[in-house]
Amino acid sequence: MNSITVHRRNGGEKTVRCTIAIVGGGFTGSMLAVQLLRRASGTVSVALIERSPRPGRGVAYGTHFDGHLLNVRAKNMSAYPDVPDHFVKWAQHHYSSSVKPDDFLARPLYGRYIASQLQETSQSLAGKLRCIQDEAVSLARVGNVAKVLLAGGQTVVADKVVLALGNFAPGDRLLPEKTARGTRYVPNPWSANTLPDVRQDKSVLLIGSGLTSVDMVVELRARGFEGIIHILSRRGLLPQSHKATVTPPPFWGEASPRTARGLLRLIRLEVKAAEQQGSDWRAVIESLRPVTPRIWQTLPRMEQRRFLRHLRTYWDVHRHRIAEQIADQLASQLESSQLRMHAGCITEYHEVAGGVEITYRSRKSGELAKLCVDRVVNCTGPEADCRRVDSPLLSDLMEKGLARPDELSLGLDVTDDGNVLDAQGTASDFLYVVGPLRKGCLWETTAVPEIRVQVVELAELLLAPYRPEDSATEASVAGPEVSTPLYY
Numbered sequence: 001m002n003s004i005t006v007h008r009r010n011g012g013e014k015t016v017r018c019t020i021a022i023v024g025g026g027f028t029g030s031m032l033a034v035q036l037l038r039r040a041s042g043t044v045s046v047a048l049i050e051r052s053p054r055p056g057r058g059v060a061y062g063t064h065f066d067g068h069l070l071n072v073r074a075k076n077m078s079a080y081p082d083v084p085d086h087f088v089k090w091a092q093h094h095y096s097s098s099v100k101p102d103d104f105l106a107r108p109l110y111g112r113y114i115a116s117q118l119q120e121t122s123q124s125l126a127g128k129l130r131c132i133q134d135e136a137v138s139l140a141r142v143g144n145v146a147k148v149l150l151a152g153g154q155t156v157v158a159d160k161v162v163l164a165l166g167n168f169a170p171g172d173r174l175l176p177e178k179t180a181r182g183t184r185y186v187p188n189p190w191s192a193n194t195l196p197d198v199r200q201d202k203s204v205l206l207i208g209s210g211l212t213s214v215d216m217v218v219e220l221r222a223r224g225f226e227g228i229i230h231i232l233s234r235r236g237l238l239p240q241s242h243k244a245t246v247t248p249p250p251f252w253g254e255a256s257p258r259t260a261r262g263l264l265r266l267i268r269l270e271v272k273a274a275e276q277q278g279s280d281w282r283a284v285i286e287s288l289r290p291v292t293p294r295i296w297q298t299l300p301r302m303e304q305r306r307f308l309r310h311l312r313t314y315w316d317v318h319r320h321r322i323a324e325q326i327a328d329q330l331a332s333q334l335e336s337s338q339l340r341m342h343a344g345c346i347t348e349y350h351e352v353a354g355g356v357e358i359t360y361r362s363r364k365s366g367e368l369a370k371l372c373v374d375r376v377v378n379c380t381g382p383e384a385d386c387r388r389v390d391s392p393l394l395s396d397l398m399e400k401g402l403a404r405p406d407e408l409s410l411g412l413d414v415t416d417d418g419n420v421l422d423a424q425g426t427a428s429d430f431l432y433v434v435g436p437l438r439k440g441c442l443w444e445t446t447a448v449p450e451i452r453v454q455v456v457e458l459a460e461l462l463l464a465p466y467r468p469e470d471s472a473t474e475a476s477v478a479g480p481e482v483s484t485p486l487y488y
Contacts, residue, residue, distance in 0.1 A: 014154045016130060018047040020462060021148055021158035023136045023393065025050025026058020028435035028451050029164030030118045031079050035459040037125050043466045047130045047156050048118075049148065054111075055131050056118045058166050059190050061111030067218045068107045069323045071211065072448065073242070075101035077110065079117055081452050087113055102244070104323035132156070137392040139402065139431070146430050151392075160462055162432045163412075163420070167382035167446070168389040174207050174234070174380055175349055182351040186377040189216055201374035202227040205358060208380035209233035209341070214322055216379055217330065217339060229339050230371055232360060236343025237317045241327030245279055247286040258298055260307040285318055289444065296443035297416075304408060320447075344369065349376075384439060385409040398423075402431065406440030414441050418458050434458050 020036060022029045025048050033046045048055060054062060070077060078086040090113055091099040099105065122129040138149040139161060148156040169188040181187070189195055189212065198204060204220065206213045209231045217229055231238075251270050257263050267288075271281045288295070296304065307315075333339035347368065348359035358371040386394050386405045394412075397403040401423035406413040412433050414420055419427040434454055438445045445451065 016047050016132065016154060016156045018130065018156065018158050019044040019466070020160045020162065021047045021049065021146070021156045022162045022164055023049045023148065024058075024164035024166055024435075025052065025055035025131065026164070026166045027056070027061065027079075027114055027448065028058075028166060028455065029162070030056040030114055031452060032162060032164060032434055032455045032459060033129060034079075034117050034121045035455055036462065037121050037128055039459055040128075040463055040466060042125060042128065044463065045128045045130070047132060047158065049132045049134060049136050049150065049156065051133065051135045053133050054115065056115030057111035060167075061107050061114065063107050063111075063190075063215075065219055065222065066106040066108055067222045068215055069104045069326060070107055070110055071104070071242075071320065071322055073101065074099060074103045074105050077105075077448055079114060079448070079452060081449075081456060090116070104242075104325070135392070138396045139393065140400070141402075141430065160430050160432065162434055162458070162462070163393075163437060164434050165391070165394075165437060167436050168391065169383060170208070170212065170378045170380045171383035171385070171388055172207075172378050172380065174346055176346060179349045180351070181349075184351050184356050184375050186375065189377050189379060195219075195377070196375070197223075198375055199224045199226075201225065203230065203373040204228075204375045204377060205230045205232060205356070205371060205373040206377050206379045207232055207346070208378070209236060209238055210316060210379070210381050211239055211320055211322070212379040212381055214239060214326060214330065216377055217333070218326060221329075221333075227374075228337070229333070230342060230373060231339070232342040232344065232346070232358070232371070234343065234345060235313050235363065236341045237313060238330060238341070239317050239320055239322045240282075241324050242321045243280070243282055243324065245283040245286070247283055248274070248279075250287050250291050251284075252288060252291050252295055254298075256295075258300065258303065260299070260303050260311055263295070264311065281318065282321075289449070292444040293442040293450075297441070301407060308408065342369075342371070382436070384411060384436075386412060386437075397431075402428070408440045410440035410443075411437040412440075414438055416441065417461055418454075432458060432462070 022033055029048060029050065033048050036044060036046055052062065074088050074091060075084065078084050080086050088099060088101050091105060091109065095109055132154065134150040134152045134154060136148050137151050140147050145157050145159060146161045148158065148161060150156065172187060186195055198220065204225065204227065206216055206229065213231050220229060257266055267284060270284045274280060274283050330339060342360065343363035344360040346358060346360045350357045355372055355374050356376050358373065359368055362369050383389050386398065403420050404413050404423050412420055414433050415427050418432045418434055418438060420431040420433055421427055435451055436446050445454065
């Protein structure tokens with residue numbers, strides 16, 4: 001199946017035939033499609049299945065608000081690992097010639113960038129990419145092919161299928177079980193039109209204090225909200241800010257500790273050494289990025305669980321940092337008490353006339369405390385447990401035994417190469433995962449610098465059967481020259 005064909009049958013239903021079907025058209029799925037098509041030289045066809053009418057954006061880059069900034073400097077956001085300055089040059093050409101490599105640019109701009117790469121690839125390889133706006137709801141293996149059923153009635157028939165589902169909607173485990181939620185509770189701040197006009201409200205509570213809450217604070221202020229913003233999380237920690245630093249060589253090695261406690265002790269020693277040399281902890285954390293997946297894989301399962309239970313939050317706020325200008329905004333609001341932090345666990349949630357009453361147990365004092373607010377927004381971050389997410393496709397795969405959650409409930413159980421493991425632990429030869437669903441295996445698999453490498457490695461694996469035995473194993477994979485924008 002080296003070309004995409006469309007066949008109408010049974011009163012308008014369609015069957016789309018392709019070589020590789022990718023479910024999910026955010027950054028990960030879109031760049032996998034780009035890498036596959038550019039490396040394949042016309043030998044494969046790709047169907048990209050995405051619910052949104054704007055492929056290439058996903059949740060992260062689909063925002064329309066320019067105040068939502070990238071959490072990584074422009075120089076580290078190239079979509080191509082072998083062309084590190086590609087995004088900077090693209091932004092200078094299409095946005096502003098004043099863009100600097102160390103700038104934190106707007107996320108909608110980055111969405112335009114990824115969409116342009118997809119569009120340029122599609123136009124240069126006419127007929128090899130089919131973008132389908134629909135939701136995959138079921139998958140079955142029939143003979144030597146896979147059939148993906150879409151909500152709209154289409155069936156995509158492919159040799160290989162890749163799940164690039166990205167991050168899911170937030171869970172709400174911080175609320176007590178069986179809590180009644182009414183119109184004053186916003187379960188997912190990223191769903192279209194779910195955040196109401198809050199300009200008339202006097203107070204808002206954000207549950208969770210990670211990157212989602214930071215984004216929501218910035219957006220609420222930009223939308224004219226002048227009241228008090230409360231943030232409540234178990235530890236009450238906000239993400240740290242970026243700061244220019246020189247990254248030293250990785251200090252972790254195969255002889256390093258294999259326990260959470262031992263690694264914490266090692267990192268603290270390195271931080272002290274960095275401070276003595278005029279640097280700080282940021283340099284230490286950055287030096288771990290290239291080896292984080294390897295560190296994770298060398299930890300025994302018990303130690304991985306210990307890390308998740310005791311250290312995960314501290315890792316997250318230091319590893320997933322925010323732009324300095326955003327940190328300054330938060331600091332100013334904290335100083336003026338327009339932004340207030342609370343640490344504790346929610347014990348009661350009640351919607352009453354005119355607002356919401358929250359009771360929580362303070363982490364510091366152990367005493368019960370109350371908050372009365374006009375609105376509550378769930379900002380707890382993406383749900384990772386595949387058994388809890390609202391995904392018909394994942395439910396179908398697990399019910400059929402074609403996939404299973406990983407032991408830590410961080411995603412799907414996969415091999416190191418991304419092959420999905422079925423209910424019996426057998427690696428699939430047709431179903432693969434790329435991106436956040438591989439977190440249980442790799443831990444670090446949510447940011448562009450890591451995912452772009454993962455995408456290239458999976459593209460090479462998928463294309464191996466379609467290359468002649470005597471062909472060169474390495475294709476020209478550099479990103480295209482920066483050209484006139486095709487569409488936004």
